[in-house]
Amino acid sequence: MGTEHRQPVRVVVLSASLRRGSLNERLARLAEQVIQQKGATAERATMGDFDSVSFDFDVEQETGVPEPAARFRRWLEAADAFVIASPEYNASVPGALKNLIDWVSRVRPQPFNGKQGLLMSASPSMAGGNRGLWSLRIPLEHLGSRVYPDMFSLAQAHEAFGPNGSIANNVLQARFAETIGCFLELVEAATHYRSLKKQWVEFLGEKPDALTDRVELRVGAA
Numbered sequence: 001m002g003t004e005h006r007q008p009v010r011v012v013v014l015s016a017s018l019r020r021g022s023l024n025e026r027l028a029r030l031a032e033q034v035i036q037q038k039g040a041t042a043e044r045a046t047m048g049d050f051d052s053v054s055f056d057f058d059v060e061q062e063t064g065v066p067e068p069a070a071r072f073r074r075w076l077e078a079a080d081a082f083v084i085a086s087p088e089y090n091a092s093v094p095g096a097l098k099n100l101i102d103w104v105s106r107v108r109p110q111p112f113n114g115k116q117g118l119l120m121s122a123s124p125s126m127a128g129g130n131r132g133l134w135s136l137r138i139p140l141e142h143l144g145s146r147v148y149p150d151m152f153s154l155a156q157a158h159e160a161f162g163p164n165g166s167i168a169n170n171v172l173q174a175r176f177a178e179t180i181g182c183f184l185e186l187v188e189a190a191t192h193y194r195s196l197k198k199q200w201v202e203f204l205g206e207k208p209d210a211l212t213d214r215v216e217l218r219v220g221a222a
């Protein structure tokens with residue numbers, strides 16, 4: 001997708017760190033910039049905008065989904081696709097992000113279902129936080145998101161950014177932009193042309209029963 005892109009595409013970009021000065025926030029900012037340069041719309045937010053009380057079924061029964069998670073749901077619903085730049089904590093997903101996903105999984109229609117997603121990470125380590133993204137894939141794919149096969153992990157991120165906010169290594173910067181460009185082309189196709197996925201079943205293999213079925217048909221599905 002060059003700047004001559006054909007159909008409008010709207011992407012939300014979440015930086016999943018709560019920390020001031022976050023490396024993932026810097027990567028998310030760069031992703032937002034590249035998305036805009038490629039002619040799509042990007043809107044960025046950080047984990048602090050959506051951080052919610054720990055999931056508790058009793059809280060849900062008594063007061064419903066907390067406002068920050070409800071806000072995230074509305075934000076996601078209004079977009080064609082999402083990008084998450086997430087830290088890796090202990091080779092996995094940061095608790096605050098997983099908690100947000102758990103809350104949002106409780107609402108219907110389930111907003112991750114059918115949404116295209118691109119995952120990225122930044123870490124001072126040599127692996128760039130990539131293991132955490134493999135863990136993050138699992139709940140997102142379980143919820144029906146179409147997680148892009150390629151992921152971008154910025155290793156030694158504490159010294160990887162140049163003074164203008166881009167990745168200092170030109171080859172890496174070009175790969176980053178290329179990955180986002182390819183993702184946007186897929187999002188455009190999935191948003192504006194007929195997609196195959198119509199149905200989300202939360203527990204595959206559950207005995208069909210109208211009372212307990214957690215099956216959701218996409219709006220407008222034939």
Ligand SMILES: Cc1cc2nc3c(=O)[nH]c(=O)nc-3n(C[C@H](O)[C@H](O)[C@H](O)COP(=O)(O)O)c2cc1C
Nearest residue numbers: 017019022023024025087088089090091123125129
């Ligand atoms: C509890 C905790 C666990 C961490 N585990 C990992 C890890 O498994 N792999 C890794 O590359 N970095 C790990 N880190 C280091 C983070 O990658 C580093 O703090 C990074 O800057 C966090 O992202 P942020 O700058 O966007 O907040 C961990 C940090 C914390 C606080």
